Amino acid sequence: MDTHAFKRALHHSERYNRRGFGLGDVVAGHLQTAYQSDLVARIRDNGYVLREGRLTVRLAEAFGFCWGVERAVAMAYETRRFYPNERIWITNEIIHNPSVNHHLREMNVCFIPVEEGVKDFSDVSSGDVVILPAFGATVQEMQLLNERGCHIVDTTCPWVSKVWTTVEKHKKHAITSVIHGKVKHEETLATSSFAGTYLVVLDLAEAQVVCDYILASAGGRSPSAEQRQAFMNRFAKACSPDFDPDRDLQRVGVANQTTMLKRETEEIGRLFERTMLRRYGPAELQNHFVAFNTICDATQERQDAMFSLVDEPLDLIVVIGGFNSSNTTHLQEIAVSRGIRSFHIDTPERIGPGNQIIHKPLGHDLACESPFLPDGPIRVGITSGASTPDRVVEELIQRLIELSSR
Numbered sequence: 001m002d003t004h005a006f007k008r009a010l011h012h013s014e015r016y017n018r019r020g021f022g023l024g025d026v027v028a029g030h031l032q033t034a035y036q037s038d039l040v041a042r043i044r045d046n047g048y049v050l051r052e053g054r055l056t057v058r059l060a061e062a063f064g065f066c067w068g069v070e071r072a073v074a075m076a077y078e079t080r081r082f083y084p085n086e087r088i089w090i091t092n093e094i095i096h097n098p099s100v101n102h103h104l105r106e107m108n109v110c111f112i113p114v115e116e117g118v119k120d121f122s123d124v125s126s127g128d129v130v131i132l133p134a135f136g137a138t139v140q141e142m143q144l145l146n147e148r149g150c151h152i153v154d155t156t157c158p159w160v161s162k163v164w165t166t167v168e169k170h171k172k173h174a175i176t177s178v179i180h181g182k183v184k185h186e187e188t189l190a191t192s193s194f195a196g197t198y199l200v201v202l203d204l205a206e207a208q209v210v211c212d213y214i215l216a217s218a219g220g221r222s223p224s225a226e227q228r229q230a231f232m233n234r235f236a237k238a239c240s241p242d243f244d245p246d247r248d249l250q251r252v253g254v255a256n257q258t259t260m261l262k263r264e265t266e267e268i269g270r271l272f273e274r275t276m277l278r279r280y281g282p283a284e285l286q287n288h289f290v291a292f293n294t295i296c297d298a299t300q301e302r303q304d305a306m307f308s309l310v311d312e313p314l315d316l317i318v319v320i321g322g323f324n325s326s327n328t329t330h331l332q333e334i335a336v337s338r339g340i341r342s343f344h345i346d347t348p349e350r351i352g353p354g355n356q357i358i359h360k361p362l363g364h365d366l367a368c369e370s371p372f373l374p375d376g377p378i379r380v381g382i383t384s385g386a387s388t389p390d391r392v393v394e395e396l397i398q399r400l401i402e403l404s405s406r
């Protein structure tokens with residue numbers, strides 16, 4: 001499918017909107033009340049520090065809503081205003097934040113039901129309004145909604161669209177897109193739907209497996225049948241249909257899920273560049289490897305702020321954001337990598353009753369820890385994912401203040 005031509009046609013449709021409805025001023029008050037926080041604003045003005053009794057809170061210097069998320073949420077609110085009586089759907093959580101999605105449900109915005117991992121669009125009718133979330137939707141979903149005569153409000157973040165353009169360029173030049181991302185994440189599903197031939201790698205270790213395979217055919221050799229089978233077993237669910245590693249790993253370009261760790265994406269890019277250099281030599285490198293910078297600034301700023309935060313003397317760190325939020329999980333990974341006692345929670349209600357916290361340790365199910373706050377003076381670092389409103393951070397701080405003053 002020519003996804004580029006499809007997008008271009010869709011963008012000219014009268015039933016498609018990706019710029020909002022000019023109702024920013026009308027919804028600003030609602031957004032302020034629902035999501036912003038005077039307390040957090042004061043802490044920012046105070047050098048990101050709050051002292052209250054024995055508690056010191058140190059906020060990361062970049063956290064919370066990124067502009068892409070702010071834009072998506074504002075567009076969703078505008079959509080409700082613009083279409084007061086129409087049925088409105090969202091193809092997925094608009095962003096990975098429980099409180100934002102709760103507010104949208106209260107505004108009578110419906111979520112497309114999911115049965116055993118498959119979305120069921122059967123109730124969506126012509127004339128319905130469908131919002132595409134900040135991390136996008138697959139081209140097949142867009143096609144279905146367009147053919148069904150829906151009004152599409154596309155809040156896809158421009159940074160995500162930039163990655164789609166990158167993989168489309170790969171496709172045009174018969175280059176395989178190596179996508180650094182989580183294979184089941186909605187953004188990666190959407191990105192791979194715009195790609196031609198693709199392979200998704202989760203991390204540097206998986207990228208190394210791919211590069212080892214490429215080098216197994218260096219110097220006129222070929223990978224053995226066992227090596228090929230092992231490769232296909234490992235990536236069976238992470239590649240385009242009919243993927244052939246011997247044919248499709250000869251020309252590669254790297255793209256990413258925008259919320260992955262930037263340093264890891266860069267390292268993966270360098271690894272592929274070195275691999276292609278060894279495999280094909282310097283004169284041929286540009287025919288076998290291309291790189292585009294597709295890492296979102298907001299993700300990077302939050303990660304950098306977290307790296308600064310973990311350098312401070314802290315007793316513990318609380319990371320708040322949806323459990324299925326990739327960028328939030330990465331913030332926690334940074335704390336874990338420094339051996340700092342850290343807790344990932346999705347809502348402030350996870351703290352209490354009493355001095356306990358229910359949190360999600362990295363890669364594990366929910367766990368309860370008690371006592372949560374130690375005795376004596378405590379310094380708590382706080383950060384939040386790009387889809388977490390300041391209002392939620394305020395509630396977390398209020399709980400900490402209350403708990404530490406008992």
Ligand code: SF4
Nearest residue numbers: 066068157159258296
């Ligand atoms: S984290 Fe980046 S890519 Fe994702 S919505 Fe925010 S600005 Fe866009």
